[in-house]
Amino acid sequence: MPLSRDLACRLIRVADDELPALLAAAVEAKERFKPAVITYSRKVFLPLTNLCRDYCGYCIFRRDPGEPGAHTMTPEEVLRVARAGEKLGCTEALFSLGDKPELAFPEMRATLRHLGYNSTLHYLEAMCELVLRETTLLPHPNPGLLSAEWIARLAAVSPSMGLMLETTSAELLAPGAAHDNAPDKVPAKRLRTVEEAGKQGVPFTTGLLLGIGETLDDRVDTLLAIRDLHRRYGHIQEVIIQNFRVKPDIPMRDWPEPTRGEMLRTVAVARLLMPDINIQAPPNLSAPYHDELLDAGINDWGGVSPLTPDFINPEKPWPHLEQLKSITEAKGQNLRPRLPVYPEFVPAVTARPGLLSERVKAAADREGYAWRAA
Numbered sequence: 001m002p003l004s005r006d007l008a009c010r011l012i013r014v015a016d017d018e019l020p021a022l023l024a025a026a027v028e029a030k031e032r033f034k035p036a037v038i039t040y041s042r043k044v045f046l047p048l049t050n051l052c053r054d055y056c057g058y059c060i061f062r063r064d065p066g067e068p069g070a071h072t073m074t075p076e077e078v079l080r081v082a083r084a085g086e087k088l089g090c091t092e093a094l095f096s097l098g099d100k101p102e103l104a105f106p107e108m109r110a111t112l113r114h115l116g117y118n119s120t121l122h123y124l125e126a127m128c129e130l131v132l133r134e135t136t137l138l139p140h141p142n143p144g145l146l147s148a149e150w151i152a153r154l155a156a157v158s159p160s161m162g163l164m165l166e167t168t169s170a171e172l173l174a175p176g177a178a179h180d181n182a183p184d185k186v187p188a189k190r191l192r193t194v195e196e197a198g199k200q201g202v203p204f205t206t207g208l209l210l211g212i213g214e215t216l217d218d219r220v221d222t223l224l225a226i227r228d229l230h231r232r233y234g235h236i237q238e239v240i241i242q243n244f245r246v247k248p249d250i251p252m253r254d255w256p257e258p259t260r261g262e263m264l265r266t267v268a269v270a271r272l273l274m275p276d277i278n279i280q281a282p283p284n285l286s287a288p289y290h291d292e293l294l295d296a297g298i299n300d301w302g303g304v305s306p307l308t309p310d311f312i313n314p315e316k317p318w319p320h321l322e323q324l325k326s327i328t329e330a331k332g333q334n335l336r337p338r339l340p341v342y343p344e345f346v347p348a349v350t351a352r353p354g355l356l357s358e359r360v361k362a363a364a365d366r367e368g369y370a371w372r373a374a
Contacts, residue, residue, distance in 0.1 A: 009220050022269075023264065036333055043305050053105075060249060073127075091370045136362065159341035162205035164240065166209040177213050203235060204235050208242065237277075263296075279300065
């Protein structure tokens with residue numbers, strides 16, 4: 001029987017003495033789904049532009065034009081980082097960028113004109129194609145809200161894409177809340193993008209951001225919204241459970257971080273609600289207890305880079321891959337590298353003719369994982 005909302009709301013609140021039973025049930029569900037395997041994606045992080053029209057209370061990535069650190073990568077920079085990652089055995093080019101900055105900033109419009117593009121999404125599309133054509137890396141863009149047309153266009157140059165739902169709570173749009181000056185964080189708009197990707201059969205990554213003002217019931221409702229979309233379209237390849245981390249220069253710098261217990265409970269409930277979806281939690285944001293995430297039912301560590309920092313959480317370096325391997329094996333699991341598109345979604349991507357299909361076929365082994373050893 002699928003887990004009900006009422007039961008999920010009870011489980012996310014279990015007392016400490018009941019937590020081991022919850023975690024054991026989650027691990028059992030994970031083992032039925034993908035026994036003895038934990039995956040990760042060897043990636044380079046490409047912050048195409050950190051200009052953004054949204055002002056989220058927890059974000060250190062975004063900049064206004066003229067602010068120290070404000071930057072839009074040139075095609076030469078994109079290719080240089082991608083080729084350096086290729087030499088280190090990376091298979092994913094993760095494109096992160098601000099949402100439609102040209103709508104807010106004339107400086108970004110001028111930059112795009114200089115580069116020869118009409119919009120940030122046109123530029124992203126071209127850079128995905130550049131990486132696809134000139135390297136063996138596979139692009140995975142995270143560009144924010146997308147129309148049906150843009151999902152189709154980006155799906156032609158990337159095997160998968162992503163948008164963090166973060167929360168379904170509209171309360172976070174209120175004055176003084178995390179999303180009060182973030183027009184692209186309206187939950188209904190984000191759900192529309194995730195749904196449109198489903199209608200087009202695009203392998204899609206989404207997830208929750210914990211600790212930004214949402215309630216425990218909000219967390220369950222966000223997980224249920226993702227589950228419902230996956231039931232309808234079957235396209236959610238991965239759900240990320242990401243915990244908010246305090247940084248000194250953000251508006252939410254005095255905000256409490258989610259506790260270890262909250263993180264473990266949310267991951268476990270996510271696994272029980274979605275036993276057939278890949279569940280990921282970033283190891284760098286839960287150190288030093290990230291090994292315990294394996295006890296809560298995750299089956300993926302996310303993207304880990306041997307080259308570039310986590311530009312969203314630059315103060316939290318990724319663990320060394322050897323360390324991640326030893327932590328994983330200590331729990332009786334095998335660490336396997338995957339592509340940005342998960343193995344079970346590879347056949348659909350490679351069924352379409354063209355360069356993207358050829359690149360994915362070349363990068364995937366017979367089971368759909370990445371060729372390179374962990």
